[in-house]
Amino acid sequence: MKLPERTARIAAEFAVFEPHYRVLALSVALVLAAAYVYSSWNYAARTAWSEARLRFDFRASQIETALQGRLLDYEQLLSGTFVLLAASHSFDPREWRTYLRQLAIEERYPGILGVGFIAREQSGRLPGRRGESTAQAWRTGTYLPVRYGWPLDAVEREAPQWDLLAEQTTRDALEQARDTGLPALSGKVMLDQDPEHEPQGTVVLFLPVFGPGADVTTVARRQAAVTGYVYALFRIEGLMHGIVGEVSDIRVRLLDGAPGHTAALLFDSAPDSTVLAGTPEFHTKVGLPLPGREWTLEVESLPMLDATVDRRTPLIVAVESGIISALALAIIWSLATLRARAANLARGMTRDLSESRERLALAIEGSNQALFDWDVRTGRVALNEQWSRITDTPTEVTTVRELAALVHPEDLKRVLQRTRDLLRGRQPFYQVEHRVRSAGGDWRWISSRAKVVERDREGRATRVAGTNLDITESKEMERMKNEFIATVSHELRTPLTAVVGAIGLLKQEAGDQLSAGAVMFLNMAKQNSERLAALINDVLDIEKMESGSHKLRLVPVAVAPLLTRAVTLNAPYARQFDVRFELQRPLPEVTVCGDDERLLQVMANLLSNAAKFSPAGSAVAVTCAVRGPAVRVAVTDQGPGVPEEFRRRIFQKFAQANGGDTRQKGGTGLGLSICKVIIEKLGGTIGYASAPGQGATFYFDLPLRS
Numbered sequence: 001m002k003l004p005e006r007t008a009r010i011a012a013e014f015a016v017f018e019p020h021y022r023v024l025a026l027s028v029a030l031v032l033a034a035a036y037v038y039s040s041w042n043y044a045a046r047t048a049w050s051e052a053r054l055r056f057d058f059r060a061s062q063i064e065t066a067l068q069g070r071l072l073d074y075e076q077l078l079s080g081t082f083v084l085l086a087a088s089h090s091f092d093p094r095e096w097r098t099y100l101r102q103l104a105i106e107e108r109y110p111g112i113l114g115v116g117f118i119a120r121e122q123s124g125r126l127p128g129r130r131g132e133s134t135a136q137a138w139r140t141g142t143y144l145p146v147r148y149g150w151p152l153d154a155v156e157r158e159a160p161q162w163d164l165l166a167e168q169t170t171r172d173a174l175e176q177a178r179d180t181g182l183p184a185l186s187g188k189v190m191l192d193q194d195p196e197h198e199p200q201g202t203v204v205l206f207l208p209v210f211g212p213g214a215d216v217t218t219v220a221r222r223q224a225a226v227t228g229y230v231y232a233l234f235r236i237e238g239l240m241h242g243i244v245g246e247v248s249d250i251r252v253r254l255l256d257g258a259p260g261h262t263a264a265l266l267f268d269s270a271p272d273s274t275v276l277a278g279t280p281e282f283h284t285k286v287g288l289p290l291p292g293r294e295w296t297l298e299v300e301s302l303p304m305l306d307a308t309v310d311r312r313t314p315l316i317v318a319v320e321s322g323i324i325s326a327l328a329l330a331i332i333w334s335l336a337t338l339r340a341r342a343a344n345l346a347r348g349m350t351r352d353l354s355e356s357r358e359r360l361a362l363a364i365e366g367s368n369q370a371l372f373d374w375d376v377r378t379g380r381v382a383l384n385e386q387w388s389r390i391t392d393t394p395t396e397v398t399t400v401r402e403l404a405a406l407v408h409p410e411d412l413k414r415v416l417q418r419t420r421d422l423l424r425g426r427q428p429f430y431q432v433e434h435r436v437r438s439a440g441g442d443w444r445w446i447s448s449r450a451k452v453v454e455r456d457r458e459g460r461a462t463r464v465a466g467t468n469l470d471i472t473e474s475k476e477m478e479r480m481k482n483e484f485i486a487t488v489s490h491e492l493r494t495p496l497t498a499v500v501g502a503i504g505l506l507k508q509e510a511g512d513q514l515s516a517g518a519v520m521f522l523n524m525a526k527q528n529s530e531r532l533a534a535l536i537n538d539v540l541d542i543e544k545m546e547s548g549s550h551k552l553r554l555v556p557v558a559v560a561p562l563l564t565r566a567v568t569l570n571a572p573y574a575r576q577f578d579v580r581f582e583l584q585r586p587l588p589e590v591t592v593c594g595d596d597e598r599l600l601q602v603m604a605n606l607l608s609n610a611a612k613f614s615p616a617g618s619a620v621a622v623t624c625a626v627r628g629p630a631v632r633v634a635v636t637d638q639g640p641g642v643p644e645e646f647r648r649r650i651f652q653k654f655a656q657a658n659g660g661d662t663r664q665k666g667g668t669g670l671g672l673s674i675c676k677v678i679i680e681k682l683g684g685t686i687g688y689a690s691a692p693g694q695g696a697t698f699y700f701d702l703p704l705r706s
Helices: 003-087 093-103 168-180 219-225 236-244 312-337 339-366 385-391 400-406 409-423 472-513 516-547 559-575 596-612 644-649 660-664 671-681
Strands: 112-119 146-150 189-191 200-210 226-235 250-256 264-268 283-290 293-301 369-375 380-383 397-399 430-437 443-455 461-470 555-558 580-583 591-594 619-627 630-636 685-690 696-703
Touching: 003 093, 003 112, 003 200, 003 226, 003 236, 003 250, 003 283, 003 293, 003 312, 168 200, 168 219, 168 226, 200 219, 200 236, 219 226, 226 236, 236 250, 236 264, 369 385, 369 443, 385 430, 385 443, 385 461, 397 400, 400 409, 409 430, 409 443, 409 461, 443 472, 472 516, 555 559, 555 596, 559 580, 559 596, 559 619, 559 630, 591 596, 591 696, 596 619, 596 630, 596 671, 596 696, 671 685, 671 696
Parallel strands: 580 619
Antiparallel strands: 112 146, 112 226, 189 200, 200 226, 250 264, 250 293, 283 293, 369 380, 369 461, 380 397, 430 443, 443 461, 555 591, 619 630, 630 696, 685 696
């Protein structure tokens, strides 16, 4: 059959099936258009809902912050009153009046119904309430008459018209404040001092007052030393209305107790359930940790707020998407019916693709990225023109061995290890910063990033592609920054040392002559200045190590004596937490090449962390074992373990877990970062293993000395 006849036959066969192809193409396009319209509408609707949710969350966060700030103001008011009473040797009504007038409570602390001092006195029974008998005296045989009060005219009246010990919740709050020495908040009580009004739901915040110079180190001693309480009484309705105001678009509820364990309703801005038609669009519930108690704040949207969700824009987007889809369908139909136009379109797309590739090449060239393509089987590496600019060489094709010869000797081991991890699939990406030698002999810093783009059937890597970026200038800027920080830290350390010494001398020479409040503030200043000094020392250490200005003193170090010395030196610190160190014997008689002082610093950080986070009475195990060509030293505690959300940044600078208990342990957040720098400088690795609630093991591996 001749070629023209064959071509005509093929064209005739295609003409028979062309309508079917056209219908199929139009059907597929119609489905895709419908999917596009729906996804556009869904995205716009979700975006509108998310914006409304963001506004709602912001309102709820404002209420939460305002409520916590208001209660903190009340607590600070009591703290100031406590200092006044602690500094006085006798109760002076005139001094009390002057102090409260200066505070301007009605203007600065809205919502407070009363502030007073309750003296602890011995008696068999309490004063009566409105002439009636009251509850029995407290377990200790004491009663609590109000000695001073606010409003100021309350001082002119007789003892209080309500019984603090008649309510279980106020008795519990008084006992908690007395036993802990901290502020304590009562539950809801119904106060009916004024016979002309209905009883009011109130809560009382107590702060214990101890005698001057009293020993309050234990619960029993605090119980014996308490001389009374300062209290602030506030009405819950007044407190919340001052924060929330008159709202018609949200409902705010305040409940006594933690989320999931609420006991009583304290406040409801919309008690009439008729305003709540249907399920609210938005709802949030948060716990409010308060002095000695926890409340639950619930906020939910009302129909007025639900109506603000933008439902018009998604409809407009759907209409616009439908119009665009209709135009696209018309274009597809036109293309399906006109083969010539389709051919022209194909040629245009080919041209656009070529232009896109050209633009991509120009973008890569403008980004200063040096591309490389490594054929793992042959070892050949193809490089683009930017690599020649970095190294001042005309090389476009080279080998892996020749590239490895350009790497700085101090960085070569790390580069080879990361490369092996990438090829074996241990890491999804290869990313490392290292130095390479240029043709002129100087060292250039590059940031190299790559991934395996092709593997054979057995899973072996056959092709790797990536980029190299010249970061020499940014490294120089980082070095200058580190030098600046070190200089500033040095300038801070000298005056800070004098401050710490002066505070210590003042405490030693005049500590017995100061009041309890003054001693408390003096101790606070001493602790904070010592913590700042520790932070500056840690910053200096890590900046010196990272900048290379601090050289390690590499000598043969016997591991067993080093661990024995570390445990002995840090044992007194562990005893502060009722924790002991147990060095697991026998220890292997091995030697590493390292800096003994820096290794002791690493052990001090690991041991102190283990002691701080271990439960009282427990032991911290210190082990040492040979693992192939390296020795592993491990420190294992029985604490709560490393939180999941903290693990990815545990070795970063200033990294500390967010838990409240963790924050109370103190520390600068630089200890583990310093350990990581030291161990890596010595050619080793550092890591940890932890399961929630089952303790943690921090370890480091160092190569054995050959």
